[in-house]
Amino acid sequence: MERQKMFAAALLAFFVAVALFAGVQVVTKASAQPTEKTWYVSIGGSLPSYSTDEAFGFYPHMIVIDAGDTIVWTVTSAEPHTVTFFSGKPSFNGLSPIAVLPIPCSQSAPNVYNGSEVCSSGLLVQGEQYSLTFTTPGVYVYTCVLHPGLQGVVVVQPKGAPYPYTQEQYNVIAQQEMAMDLQAVQTAVDSYQVGTTSVSVNSSVYRVAVGYQPQEITTASLSPVGNSGVSGNVTVQVVSSQTAQVKVSLSGLTPGKSYSVQLLFGSSQYGEATGYSPINIGSFTPTSTSYSASFLVHQNLSLVAYTWIELPMAGLYMNVNTGSNTVASGDIMFTDGGIMGFLPSVVTIYAGDTVVWTELEQNDVHTVTYVPPGMPIPEFGTPQSFEAIGNNSVFDPSQYHNSGPLVYGQSYALTFDKPGVYTFVCLVHDEIGMYGYVNVLPRPSSTTHIVNQVTTVMQQTTLPGTTLIQHYNTTISTSTGDKLARVAAVIGILFGVVALAIAAVATRRR
Numbered sequence: 001m002e003r004q005k006m007f008a009a010a011l012l013a014f015f016v017a018v019a020l021f022a023g024v025q026v027v028t029k030a031s032a033q034p035t036e037k038t039w040y041v042s043i044g045g046s047l048p049s050y051s052t053d054e055a056f057g058f059y060p061h062m063i064v065i066d067a068g069d070t071i072v073w074t075v076t077s078a079e080p081h082t083v084t085f086f087s088g089k090p091s092f093n094g095l096s097p098i099a100v101l102p103i104p105c106s107q108s109a110p111n112v113y114n115g116s117e118v119c120s121s122g123l124l125v126q127g128e129q130y131s132l133t134f135t136t137p138g139v140y141v142y143t144c145v146l147h148p149g150l151q152g153v154v155v156v157q158p159k160g161a162p163y164p165y166t167q168e169q170y171n172v173i174a175q176q177e178m179a180m181d182l183q184a185v186q187t188a189v190d191s192y193q194v195g196t197t198s199v200s201v202n203s204s205v206y207r208v209a210v211g212y213q214p215q216e217i218t219t220a221s222l223s224p225v226g227n228s229g230v231s232g233n234v235t236v237q238v239v240s241s242q243t244a245q246v247k248v249s250l251s252g253l254t255p256g257k258s259y260s261v262q263l264l265f266g267s268s269q270y271g272e273a274t275g276y277s278p279i280n281i282g283s284f285t286p287t288s289t290s291y292s293a294s295f296l297v298h299q300n301l302s303l304v305a306y307t308w309i310e311l312p313m314a315g316l317y318m319n320v321n322t323g324s325n326t327v328a329s330g331d332i333m334f335t336d337g338g339i340m341g342f343l344p345s346v347v348t349i350y351a352g353d354t355v356v357w358t359e360l361e362q363n364d365v366h367t368v369t370y371v372p373p374g375m376p377i378p379e380f381g382t383p384q385s386f387e388a389i390g391n392n393s394v395f396d397p398s399q400y401h402n403s404g405p406l407v408y409g410q411s412y413a414l415t416f417d418k419p420g421v422y423t424f425v426c427l428v429h430d431e432i433g434m435y436g437y438v439n440v441l442p443r444p445s446s447t448t449h450i451v452n453q454v455t456t457v458m459q460q461t462t463l464p465g466t467t468l469i470q471h472y473n474t475t476i477s478t479s480t481g482d483k484l485a486r487v488a489a490v491i492g493i494l495f496g497v498v499a500l501a502i503a504a505v506a507t508r509r510r
């Protein structure tokens with residue numbers, strides 16, 4: 001009996017101990033600090049089948065985290081990028097040597113961002129990561145110093161605030177945003193047309209694009225803030241090197257009241273980014289409840305630009321206010337990307353013709369470089385890569401030819417007098433396959449030449465009629481007595497020649 005009691009007491013003590021221990025565990029759990037989370041953002045993207053089509057973005061564009069959390073960025077594209085927080089301080093040009101060097105947030109805590117320092121990852125190549133821990137609630141914009149249009153937003157909420165999205169949801173958003181950017185690049189590439197000008201019977205000028213990108217235009221809707229009843233939309237478009245056009249259309253306004261329109265860094269939902277000032281677009285006093293107007297903004301809207309306005313893809317929003325109250329707002333988003341290639345990649349010309357390469361990508365820098373046999377491809381950044389040599393000269397296949405870094409709108413030209421196939425490379429993007437070829441054919445006798453030239457131009461365009469023309473060409477070259485097709489082809493080409501002649505005369509008259 002005594003033994004049984006002792007056994008029961010021991011059992012009870014055991015259960016009490018277990019209960020107490022469990023209780024302590026529960027208490028410990030309840031009083032624990034919320035766990036700091038780690039979030040993932042990817043940078044850039046490309047389709048495997050079009051490796052030179054590059055999406056330029058931070059995906060997701062905006063991420064909302066809590067103080068204490070960490071973000072890890074990973075470069076997923078062949079194109080290198082940086083993650084740089086300027087915190088409103090002056091940014092630097094992507095071509096300056098410091099652009100690619102890492103900048104620690106502080107000496108003691110290089111990867112802890114408190115919202116006011118400059119922190120930069122330095123150059124990150126495919127697969128490389130950078131991480132920052134955020135300590136201070138606020139709205140922060142960040143950029144890639146190499147591609148000024150790349151801008152992202154980090155919103156830091158107070159510790160313990162509920163998150164609007166999970167990482168899984170952000171992954172889906174990221175995929176959608178990247179797909180939209182790649183689609184925009186492909187659409188731009190598909191619509192690109194080669195420009196060719198006949199200078200004389202014995203020489204033509206062929207224009208090749210060096211990099212290409214979707215047009216910088218976007219429309220955003222403006223939603224009422226509170227119960228203002230004011231809504232509308234805004235279209236933002238880059239119209240010249242330092243000018244953007246902002247077209248605003250609003251309804252629900254109070255006649256006689258004064259309104260201001262501003263562009264701000266940050267997010268319409270979470271507010272202004274720390275360290276950045278609003279860009280004032282204009283003011284108006286409507287005489288009716290609706291109003292539309294077009295404003296020109298001459299201020300440089302980009303964080304960093306080579307020579308051209310580059311609108312950030314995210315982290316910019318429009319605000320319509322009455323001075324004290326915001327009545328409508330909306331995020332301005334651009335699809336951002338570019339082709340790291342020559343368009344067309346193969347250009348077929350005749351001896352005596354000239355090729356003019358023009359940089360057509362606001363977001364990036366490229367070179368047009370010919371490296372003669374036996375010479376290694378210079379590394380970008382070396383003096384040799386920056387050396388501009390041979391512009392407007394006659395191409396000599398035994399010599400090094402280089403445009404040096406070209407920014408938007410700049411050109412490089414060479415005249416070819418020796419038949420052959422010549423390979424050109426961009427020293428910035430050689431590793432991702434930015435190669436172009438100039439195929440120089442011997443100049444044929446004049447009549448055949450004109451026909452050939454017409455068909456070459458047709459083949460090099462991406463117009464819908466191309467397939468038809470190519471079909472006719474094939475018919476001519478392989479014809480085995482199909483007279484009708486030959487006649488049709490000849491008539492077609494003659495029409496083409498006549499049309500070109502009319503166009504040439506018309507151009508001259510103007």
Ligand SMILES: [Cu+2]
Nearest residue numbers: 366426428429
């Ligand atoms: Cu390039």
